[in-house]
Amino acid sequence: MQAAYSQWIVVLSYVIAVIASYVALDMASRVSASRGTKVARYWMAGGAIAMGAGIWSMHFVGMLAMSLPIEIPYNIPITFLSLVFAIAASGVALFTISRGEIRPRRLLTAGVVMGGGVALMHYTGMVALEISPRPTYEPVLFTVSILIAIAASVAAMWICFQLKSDTIATAFWKKSASALVMGVAIWGMHFTAMAAAVFDANTVCGAAADTIDNKWLATTVGLCTFFFLAATMLISLVDAKMTEHRTNLEAQSERLFNQSLNLICSCAPDGRFQRLNPAGWAILGYSCDVLPRLTFMEIIEAQDRPAVQAAINSLASGKPALSVEARCHSADGTAKALLWNLTLSADRSGFYVIGHDLTERKQAEEELARTYQRLIEVSRQAGMAEVATGVLHNVGNVLNSVNVSASLASEIARRSRIDQLEKLCGLLEARRSDLGQYLTTDPQGRLVPDFLRALADGFTKERSTLLGELENLRKSIEHIRNIVAMQQSHAKSVGVTETLPLTDLIESALRINADILARRNIELVRDYQATPTVMIDKHKVMQILINLIRNACHACDETGRTDKRISVQTTGEKTRCRITVTDNGVGIPAENLARIFNHGFTTRKDGHGFGLHTGALAAKELGGTLQVTSDGAGRGASFTLEIPCATPASSAQAA
Numbered sequence: 001m002q003a004a005y006s007q008w009i010v011v012l013s014y015v016i017a018v019i020a021s022y023v024a025l026d027m028a029s030r031v032s033a034s035r036g037t038k039v040a041r042y043w044m045a046g047g048a049i050a051m052g053a054g055i056w057s058m059h060f061v062g063m064l065a066m067s068l069p070i071e072i073p074y075n076i077p078i079t080f081l082s083l084v085f086a087i088a089a090s091g092v093a094l095f096t097i098s099r100g101e102i103r104p105r106r107l108l109t110a111g112v113v114m115g116g117g118v119a120l121m122h123y124t125g126m127v128a129l130e131i132s133p134r135p136t137y138e139p140v141l142f143t144v145s146i147l148i149a150i151a152a153s154v155a156a157m158w159i160c161f162q163l164k165s166d167t168i169a170t171a172f173w174k175k176s177a178s179a180l181v182m183g184v185a186i187w188g189m190h191f192t193a194m195a196a197a198v199f200d201a202n203t204v205c206g207a208a209a210d211t212i213d214n215k216w217l218a219t220t221v222g223l224c225t226f227f228f229l230a231a232t233m234l235i236s237l238v239d240a241k242m243t244e245h246r247t248n249l250e251a252q253s254e255r256l257f258n259q260s261l262n263l264i265c266s267c268a269p270d271g272r273f274q275r276l277n278p279a280g281w282a283i284l285g286y287s288c289d290v291l292p293r294l295t296f297m298e299i300i301e302a303q304d305r306p307a308v309q310a311a312i313n314s315l316a317s318g319k320p321a322l323s324v325e326a327r328c329h330s331a332d333g334t335a336k337a338l339l340w341n342l343t344l345s346a347d348r349s350g351f352y353v354i355g356h357d358l359t360e361r362k363q364a365e366e367e368l369a370r371t372y373q374r375l376i377e378v379s380r381q382a383g384m385a386e387v388a389t390g391v392l393h394n395v396g397n398v399l400n401s402v403n404v405s406a407s408l409a410s411e412i413a414r415r416s417r418i419d420q421l422e423k424l425c426g427l428l429e430a431r432r433s434d435l436g437q438y439l440t441t442d443p444q445g446r447l448v449p450d451f452l453r454a455l456a457d458g459f460t461k462e463r464s465t466l467l468g469e470l471e472n473l474r475k476s477i478e479h480i481r482n483i484v485a486m487q488q489s490h491a492k493s494v495g496v497t498e499t500l501p502l503t504d505l506i507e508s509a510l511r512i513n514a515d516i517l518a519r520r521n522i523e524l525v526r527d528y529q530a531t532p533t534v535m536i537d538k539h540k541v542m543q544i545l546i547n548l549i550r551n552a553c554h555a556c557d558e559t560g561r562t563d564k565r566i567s568v569q570t571t572g573e574k575t576r577c578r579i580t581v582t583d584n585g586v587g588i589p590a591e592n593l594a595r596i597f598n599h600g601f602t603t604r605k606d607g608h609g610f611g612l613h614t615g616a617l618a619a620k621e622l623g624g625t626l627q628v629t630s631d632g633a634g635r636g637a638s639f640t641l642e643i644p645c646a647t648p649a650s651s652a653q654a655a
Helices: 007-033 040-064 076-097 104-127 139-163 168-196 214-259 278-284 302-316 359-414 418-430 435-441 448-489 502-512 514-519 538-557 611-621 648-654
Strands: 263-267 273-276 321-329 335-344 351-357 498-501 523-528 533-536 565-572 576-583 625-629 637-644
Touching: 007 040, 007 168, 040 076, 040 104, 040 168, 076 104, 104 139, 104 168, 139 168, 263 278, 273 278, 278 351, 302 321, 302 335, 335 359, 359 448, 418 448, 448 502, 498 502, 502 514, 502 523, 502 533, 502 538, 502 565, 502 576, 514 538, 533 538, 533 637, 538 565, 538 576, 538 611, 538 637, 611 625, 611 637
Parallel strands: 523 565
Antiparallel strands: 263 273, 263 351, 321 335, 335 351, 498 533, 565 576, 576 637, 625 637
């Protein structure tokens, strides 16, 4: 009896063979990847079932491609027995692939077993045909079909072994090409075996009650195969993705472990070191034969052990992670400060430790503290120097007035007519015997009373002038004393405040600068638009105003102009008042306005840069401000001192 084949079913059987081959290759990768894990046996079993079912389904779809003049039913028990043989053969293949390095002898032995299993599956399926008489087989083709099965098995296992470690991205095209080749081998073995079958011309259908119709079988096998292989591929793909992700994470963790600059280690429940990264070995400095004998607590300094032990106990009570700073001693005996982060292991069989070395930071902090102390000392000395400079600068301004008053007193004493009185006394002493007659009859003697009157008037005028200058000297010396006292108050408490008219302060400052104003022919303009009462430290305000007026004099004098002028203006509101000193002097360039109050900044050749700086500081201490405006070089400047006015409440409190 001659058998015929449906071409499209033959092609379909090849497609199933290719899909089954790809699943087999993928299962081999999953089995190899899971080696040594708890799920390895499940992947082995699942892979064997998937591979066996794929090969078995290809066999029966290929059988359905054959048609005879009679119906071809199948025996159910024998049909499923052939499936068992296919699964067993697949199991042998996967077991061989999962055994590490594969040697030629082992590969050949496993190929013979698997190929024999596939051949047994095929010919057992042929036995499931319920026809009579049974088909016979042409010996040569029968033998060739078995050899093809063995060769295909050896090739399949070798390919699987070569691709088992590839990732999803690198293995897809390799597995696809290999599946096409393996599909040809499996498909070729099946149809070679079918070609070996000889059906008798008198063959008849021997269907029994426990047989199955081939159309129902085709539908069932086809659907089940595709769904089962699709589900297997999906599960394999998801697992491969998860495995690749887990592998990447493990690789990253390993790189972090090896490349981290922090100490990283794992410890057993008793604190014994289990694993330590390179940075940890470098920090601790112990040798490989010493450290394993030590516990984590043994390397911690005795003073810090209670805190570390408390942290470990807290981990045992359920806290996820803890940080504690403690010192440890290294192999060379030096103590190192580390910030320890402790975490309980997932299976609670120990704990992990990350130690961040704080030694350099601690040393830097100590050096910073020492530098800070040195800076405080230098700042104190610099502050003392600045205070001394400020005192000298402000005293120097007042000493000019002292010098003027002293010069005037000296000039009055030098020009005094006291020597004429002395001569008159000598003359009268010589005429003591006839003094009355001399004063009444002698022409020269008659002039003595008028001369005495003139001397008396001159002495009276000189005394008045001297008293005025002495009063000026007293006030200037008092101001100097208060300048010194004010600077001393910085170390103790704020200065004494007084309640007085604002114009009195201005006039006192102008009086001290009166001589320089007169000698340099500077016109002084008073513009008192507001005359409030202030409750303030008088001598601080005097210090600022004296310096501003003196600077204005210098600015006017440096221009060389004849119409030199300084104006002093007062303005204000209820709570604030302003004193503005304006000159028509050399002015201030725009680039210098922002630096004019900086310590040490000056534009004068003989300047020191202390007056305006100390004035700005004093204004701030008074609760006010000192500001400057200028339209540029050669256009004069205005300095405005703003200070608080005395309120009724503050005046009553001061009283």
